[in-house]
Amino acid sequence: MIKILIVEDDPNIAKLVEATVAIGGYEGVVCGNGAEAFEIMEHGNFDLILLDVMLPDMSGFEIMQRRTNTQVPVIFITAKQELTDKVRGLRLGAEDYIVKPFEAMELLARIEVILRRVKRTENVYTYGDILVNVEEHTCKCAGKEIYLTPKEFEVLVFFIQHKDVAISRDRLLAAVWGFEYEGESRTIDIHIQQLRKKLNLRERLVTIPKLGYRLESAKE
Amino acid sequence: MRLWQKVFLYTLILVMLAVSMTSILLLKNSFSLALEQRKQSVYSEHAFVITSFKSMMITERLKENVVVLDEDALQGFMADTFGGNQKKSGIQFCDTEGQHVYSNKEMEVPQGLLEAVQETGKNYMQVEGYQLYIASSESMEGKTYYVITENDITDVVEIHENMLRQILAISMGCAMVIAFILLIVVKMLLHPLQRINEGTRAIAQGSYEKRIPVRGHDEVSELAYNMNRMAWAVEQNVRALEDVAEDRKHFIDNLSHEMKTPLTSILGFSDLLQIKKDISEESRIEYAGIIKEEASRMRTLSGKLMELITVGEANLEWKEEDMQQLFEEIGISLKVITDNHHMKFSCVSEPGMLCVDRELFKSLLYNLVDNAVKASKEGANIQVEGHFEQREFCIRVADEGVGIPESEIAKITQAFYMVDKARSRASGGAGLGLALCAEIISLHQGTLQFESRLGEGTSVLIRMKGGKCHA
Numbered sequence: 001m002i003k004i005l006i007v008e009d010d011p012n013i014a015k016l017v018e019a020t021v022a023i024g025g026y027e028g029v030v031c032g033n034g035a036e037a038f039e040i041m042e043h044g045n046f047d048l049i050l051l052d053v054m055l056p057d058m059s060g061f062e063i064m065q066r067r068t069n070t071q072v073p074v075i076f077i078t079a080k081q082e083l084t085d086k087v088r089g090l091r092l093g094a095e096d097y098i099v100k101p102f103e104a105m106e107l108l109a110r111i112e113v114i115l116r117r118v119k120r121t122e123n124v125y126t127y128g129d130i131l132v133n134v135e136e137h138t139c140k141c142a143g144k145e146i147y148l149t150p151k152e153f154e155v156l157v158f159f160i161q162h163k164d165v166a167i168s169r170d171r172l173l174a175a176v177w178g179f180e181y182e183g184e185s186r187t188i189d190i191h192i193q194q195l196r197k198k199l200n201l202r203e204r205l206v207t208i209p210k211l212g213y214r215l216e217s218a219k220e
Numbered sequence: 221m222r223l224w225q226k227v228f229l230y231t232l233i234l235v236m237l238a239v240s241m242t243s244i245l246l247l248k249n250s251f252s253l254a255l256e257q258r259k260q261s262v263y264s265e266h267a268f269v270i271t272s273f274k275s276m277m278i279t280e281r282l283k284e285n286v287v288v289l290d291e292d293a294l295q296g297f298m299a300d301t302f303g304g305n306q307k308k309s310g311i312q313f314c315d316t317e318g319q320h321v322y323s324n325k326e327m328e329v330p331q332g333l334l335e336a337v338q339e340t341g342k343n344y345m346q347v348e349g350y351q352l353y354i355a356s357s358e359s360m361e362g363k364t365y366y367v368i369t370e371n372d373i374t375d376v377v378e379i380h381e382n383m384l385r386q387i388l389a390i391s392m393g394c395a396m397v398i399a400f401i402l403l404i405v406v407k408m409l410l411h412p413l414q415r416i417n418e419g420t421r422a423i424a425q426g427s428y429e430k431r432i433p434v435r436g437h438d439e440v441s442e443l444a445y446n447m448n449r450m451a452w453a454v455e456q457n458v459r460a461l462e463d464v465a466e467d468r469k470h471f472i473d474n475l476s477h478e479m480k481t482p483l484t485s486i487l488g489f490s491d492l493l494q495i496k497k498d499i500s501e502e503s504r505i506e507y508a509g510i511i512k513e514e515a516s517r518m519r520t521l522s523g524k525l526m527e528l529i530t531v532g533e534a535n536l537e538w539k540e541e542d543m544q545q546l547f548e549e550i551g552i553s554l555k556v557i558t559d560n561h562h563m564k565f566s567c568v569s570e571p572g573m574l575c576v577d578r579e580l581f582k583s584l585l586y587n588l589v590d591n592a593v594k595a596s597k598e599g600a601n602i603q604v605e606g607h608f609e610q611r612e613f614c615i616r617v618a619d620e621g622v623g624i625p626e627s628e629i630a631k632i633t634q635a636f637y638m639v640d641k642a643r644s645r646a647s648g649g650a651g652l653g654l655a656l657c658a659e660i661i662s663l664h665q666g667t668l669q670f671e672s673r674l675g676e677g678t679s680v681l682i683r684m685k686g687g688k689c690h691a
Contacts, residue, residue: 009641010481010484010485010645012485012489012510012513012514013481013484013485013488015506015510016484016485016488016489016492016510017488019489019492019503019507020488020492023492023495023496054477056641079476079477079480079481079484080477081476100480100481100483100484101480101483101484101486101487101488102484102488103487103488103491104488104491104492104495105491105495164496164497164498165495165496165497166494166495166496166497167495211494214497216497
């Protein structure tokens with residue numbers, strides 16, 4: 001399981017981030033103090049670090065400057081939204097910079113991007129009798145290969161990565177078609193219908209009124 | 221055109237004008253003087269010629285043995301007398317009708333000469349080109365003749381023209397020399413102006429700390445001095461504005477941070493509640509509790525912020541209040557809070573009047589006691605005491621709480637500054653209480669002072685001017 005270190009001094013926000021990464025299926029470890037976090041980062045074995053900037057004892061920027069274990073990717077999560085801070089954070093070697101307040105799905109999406117970049121995500125997902133191989137771009141249902149269009153494939157992977165999470169059409173548009181895509185949400189409805197038909201997901205890929213869709217956990 | 225060019229050009233033109241005017245006037249004067257002299261000599265020559273001609277005529281009459289010479293004889297005599305004479309001056313005789321009788325050489329008699337003689341009956345002179353003509357009417361042998369002599373004055377005119385040419389040349393030379401000297405002088409005089417110009421340009425472009433070097437005691441150095449004073453004033457104002465802007469920016473930064481922290485929790489947890497499918501009852505209550513807690517934090521923050529913003533506005537009610545009474549009144553409402561935390565509390569003052577805004581004064585004491593309560597443990601003492609000292613009213617709020625580290629004391633009245641963030645958050649503080657107090661005290665023209673020892677307690681000392689003691 002992927003382990004994420006959450007460095008955040010406000011206990012409520014720390015709890016929020018922990019709950020959010022849990023949705024994505026990651027294990028979160030919270031640390032509320034800069035100096036302690038530095039120690040943990042140096043010796044601990046984490047796949048990703050979510051780092052606040054304003055921390056007691058040692059600021060996030062300082063931690064980044066002093067750390068020697070630079071293999072682990074870092075995402076800054078901070079209330080400082082000025083461009084200079086952003087630039088400074090990224091210059092110090094952070095992979096991304098998220099400004100508070102943020103949405104849960106946004107945080108998850110950014111974590112995924114980073115993990116995919118450093119190749120810590122899985123290549124093969126299973127969901128019930130469906131087997132998806134991201135590397136080979138193939139999808140098998142009950143051992144039979146199913147042909148999916150590239151977009152349908154990406155939508156399916158996104159849903160499997162976020163099981164039991166209600167996903168709005170906007171979120172899906174942004175994740176699969178890109179932020180700049182200004183298409184209608186009808187496009188999504190059509191893709192969902194196709195997925196339901198091809199993979200027999202009518203019962204499990206449910207519509208949530210006024211919000212979007214959700215892929216429910218496969219019943220064993 | 222540049223100033224030095226203008227000064228140079230105008231001065232040069234004026235000088236040249238003055239020099240040439242004077243020399244031309246002088247020249248004209250000397251020319252007319254010379255001409256006048258020549259006229260005198262010509263005049264006497266003319267008279268002499270005529271007198272000698274007349275006396276020679278008498279001799280001729282005796283020689284011819286006639287009483288009166290007839291016209292032809294007279295003409296012949298004229299030719300004899302003047303014909304051989306190849307002098308420069310010509311002579312002409314005319315009769316009363318102006319008809320030519322005799323002339324010793326070709327002569328152009330100027331117009332109006334004879335008429336003038338006829339009218340005045342006297343001698344008349346006229347200058348025509350390089351010749352000076354003089355005419356007179358003479359009676360000879362019973363008839364009136366006009367005698368006109370022509371005199372060459374080329375020398376006089378030529379001298380005049382030569383001098384004119386010379387003066388022109390000299391003037392030109394002078395102009396060159398003057399121009400050269402003037403150029404140097406003007407440049408030298410206006411050089412400091414150039415320096416001031418460069419200095420002010422630099423200042424205008426934003427380097428307000430620049431100063432223009434001041435040299436000498438003339439108007440230009442005065443200008444430089446005043447420019448420097450102006451730059452100094454501008455620099456002061458700009459710096460003050462920058463400070464204000466910096467403070468404001470700092471305040472806004474802190475404010476946005478303080479707002480974002482609870483906002484992140486509120487938005488994040490409500491987001492989770494919305495998108496997650498199965499949430500245990502336990503988590504649901506926890507998430508809702510956090511949302512509520514953070515929302516109330518925002519409420520506290522906005523309330524304090526409103527207080528801080530409105531405190532500086534003009535709707536204050538200044539009134540003389542009796543301090544003993546006011547302290548008693550405030551003490552009653554504050555005791556509710558301290559009793560909740562099981563603390564010993566007293567709030568007393570000497571009797572006496574002080575001009576205050578009642579609501580602000582209450583808010584001041586409330587905030588200070590609130591801080592004291594937050595810093596103290598259960599059962600601790602909190603004392604609020606007021607007394608008059610000379611012309612000041614002193615308030616002391618003392619607690620037995622955790623105290624403030626010495627290095628932090630200077631910063632604690634800054635908005636959003638918290639010595640112990642976690643502790644302050646836990647007790648619902650927004651970091652604005654002391655900023656508000658400082659604002660209220662400055663409106664009352666007072667001073668604020670802290671005495672603190674770590675672990676032993678803090679005393680807040682306030683001095684307000686203008687108090688009057690009853691006792």
